[in-house]
Amino acid sequence: MRSEEDRPVHLDHNVTTGATTVTPITDAEWDAMEQREAEAIAATAAAEQELAELKAAAAAHTDPLVQALAKKAGLL
Amino acid sequence: MADTFTPNIGAIIADLNDVFNFGAHVEANFTLFDSLMGAVDCLSTARPTVTYKGQIVYEHDSLRYAQNTGTKASPVWTYMSHAAITGTSSSRPTSGLSAGELLFETDTQYLLSYTGSSWRHQSFCNYSVTSSSHPSSVFTGLEIYESDTGLSAVYNGSNFMYQVAQAAPTQTLGTTTASVTFSGLPTGVNAFKVRWSARCSDANAAEQFKVQLNGAVGSSYIWEVNQANNTTVAATTSAGASTFIQMGTVTAASATADYWASGEFTVDNGGASQFPNVQGTAAAFATTTNMWCGVYSGLYAVAGSVTSITMFGATGSFIAGSQFSIYALQ
Numbered sequence: 001m002r003s004e005e006d007r008p009v010h011l012d013h014n015v016t017t018g019a020t021t022v023t024p025i026t027d028a029e030w031d032a033m034e035q036r037e038a039e040a041i042a043a044t045a046a047a048e049q050e051l052a053e054l055k056a057a058a059a060a061h062t063d064p065l066v067q068a069l070a071k072k073a074g075l076l
Numbered sequence: 077m078a079d080t081f082t083p084n085i086g087a088i089i090a091d092l093n094d095v096f097n098f099g100a101h102v103e104a105n106f107t108l109f110d111s112l113m114g115a116v117d118c119l120s121t122a123r124p125t126v127t128y129k130g131q132i133v134y135e136h137d138s139l140r141y142a143q144n145t146g147t148k149a150s151p152v153w154t155y156m157s158h159a160a161i162t163g164t165s166s167s168r169p170t171s172g173l174s175a176g177e178l179l180f181e182t183d184t185q186y187l188l189s190y191t192g193s194s195w196r197h198q199s200f201c202n203y204s205v206t207s208s209s210h211p212s213s214v215f216t217g218l219e220i221y222e223s224d225t226g227l228s229a230v231y232n233g234s235n236f237m238y239q240v241a242q243a244a245p246t247q248t249l250g251t252t253t254a255s256v257t258f259s260g261l262p263t264g265v266n267a268f269k270v271r272w273s274a275r276c277s278d279a280n281a282a283e284q285f286k287v288q289l290n291g292a293v294g295s296s297y298i299w300e301v302n303q304a305n306n307t308t309v310a311a312t313t314s315a316g317a318s319t320f321i322q323m324g325t326v327t328a329a330s331a332t333a334d335y336w337a338s339g340e341f342t343v344d345n346g347g348a349s350q351f352p353n354v355q356g357t358a359a360a361f362a363t364t365t366n367m368w369c370g371v372y373s374g375l376y377a378v379a380g381s382v383t384s385i386t387m388f389g390a391t392g393s394f395i396a397g398s399q400f401s402i403y404a405l406q
Contacts, residue, residue: 008254008277008393015226015244015402016260025254033254036391037278044280074307 002030051075115141120172127151138172160187165212168195188213202228207264210236225262227406238406243268246401252277254393258402259291259384266345267405270356270385273338274399276328278392281362285324285339288386289352289376296377297321303370314374321374324358328392331362341372342405345381352376 007030012021025033058070070076116124120135123142131144133153138161146152153172160178161169165186168179175192186203188195197203197213202221205211210220218231226243229236243265244258261268276283288297295317302311303325314322324339341356355373362368376382387400 006252008252010255010257011247011249011253012257012259013244013247014260015258015262018244020247029254033278033391033393037280040278040280040283040391 008033123151123153132156138169186211225264225404225406227265227404229406240269241404243402243404246399249394249396249398249400251396252393253396253398255386255388256394256398256400257291257384257386258400261381261383261385262404263345263381263383265404265406268343268345268382268385269340269403269405270343270387271338271340271401271403272324272387272399273336274326274389274394275331275336275397276326276389276392277395278328278389279330280328280391281330281366282325282327282337282360282368283392284320284322284390285326285337285358286320286388286390287323287341287354287374288320288388289343289354289382290378290380290384291386292376292378293319295319297374298377299372299374301370301372303368303372305368306366317377321354321372321376323354323356323372323374323387325360325368325370326358326389326394327360327362328389329395331366332364335361335363337361337368339372343382343385346376346379347381348379351379352382 007024010023010025012023013019014021055075058066058075061067061070067076115132115134117136118124118133120138123133123135124131127144128148129144129146133142133144134140135142140161141156142153143156144151145154155172155174155177160180162180162182163169164183165181166183168181168188173190175190177190178198179188179190179195180186181188187198189198190196195213196215197211197218202219203211204223205220206224207222207227211218214231216231216233219228220231220236221228227238227241229238231237243261247256249256258268258270272285274285297314297318297320298316299314299318299321300311301313301322302309304310312322323341325337327335327337337358337360339356339358341354341358344353346352353373353375355371357369357371359369360367385402388394
């Protein structure tokens with residue numbers, strides 16, 4: 001649930017005039033921001049899942065070469 | 077033989093024993109001598125030639141008083157002025173001057189002093205000028221302020237040497253802020269340096285710190301990043317036209333408390349045949365084992381001067397306390 005108190009703003013300081021303008025972001029901008037955040041969280045989770053699976057797969061291998069490569073790659 | 081002794085001012089006063097003849101004494105011999113009394117009004121080019129030591133004149137062209145400090149036969153006119161002479165930068169006095177005299181130029185509002193051979197600017201504060209109208213009479217140590225560029229410079233005897241100038245007050249955010257822009261940047265400045273210290277509000281460890289110029293949101297940018305994330309060093313490019321330049325990595329809300337990111341970058345102003353270039357460094361720390369550091373660069377593929385710089389995070393907003401400063405470089 002969004003709260004208006006949490007609505008981010010755009011800050012613009014004009015060097016020529018010395019004026020600082022603060023403008024709340026629009027609903028569309030807020031939607032897009034939350035969408036990007038959700039996508040970033042999902043991407044991070046997917047990457048962590050992939051890494052966990054790679055580590056598990058590496059640990060299951062008994063081949064010394066595979067284990068050496070996995071260790072070099074930081075999977076073991 | 078010339079009279080070099082007798083004062084020029086004198087009077088014969090009749091007493092009761094004199095026979096006063098109006099016609100002979102007044103009408104036939106009446107001589108005005110008011111031109112010899114008090115401060116005689118004259119021009120600097122037409123001072124009294126019949127004078128005496130101590131006589132005072134007022135030159136209504138130079139607006140100054142002068143006194144004959146010489147003799148009756150060889151007058152020396154010495155100015156008694158205590159106020160600055162008024163003039164303009166194109167019509168400064170050239171004669172009748174002595175060292176230490178002051179001149180106030182009514183067109184430039186500058187105060188100058190006469191060294192004995194030339195006029196020299198005097199300053200009790202920086203001269204407010206423009207980048208295209210520096211003072212014409214300078215001396216080593218003279219400091220100026222350019223109102224169009226916001227830069228200060230000191231004359232070193234041969235050139236004005238510019239100082240690094242803060243172009244705007246540091247912006248310390250008081251609330252969650254999606255973007256920070258410095259707009260209205262003066263033209264005529266070679267480059268701007270931006271320093272930032274920030275953390276983003278979204279639930280990620282870190283994200284891209286992005287920059288756009290002149291409010292352009294289209295695919296006008298290309299960029300190249302050489303960044304290390306812990307032990308992995310990777311080079312990344314925009315791989316074509318992009319809508320932003322990555323100028324760093326900024327810590328976000330999933331990072332350990334009190335872990336922030338900071339960086340700085342320089343925007344080299346473009347020209348009629350030059351695209352603005354941006355390059356800088358940054359570091360972000362998310363946990364004791366997760367951090368980023370790198371060198372970042374980008375190009376804004378539109379010729380012309382940079383008039384605004386906008387900064388924002390890839391997914392979140394900058395939190396309160398984040399700081400942004402901008403400096404002008406010449």
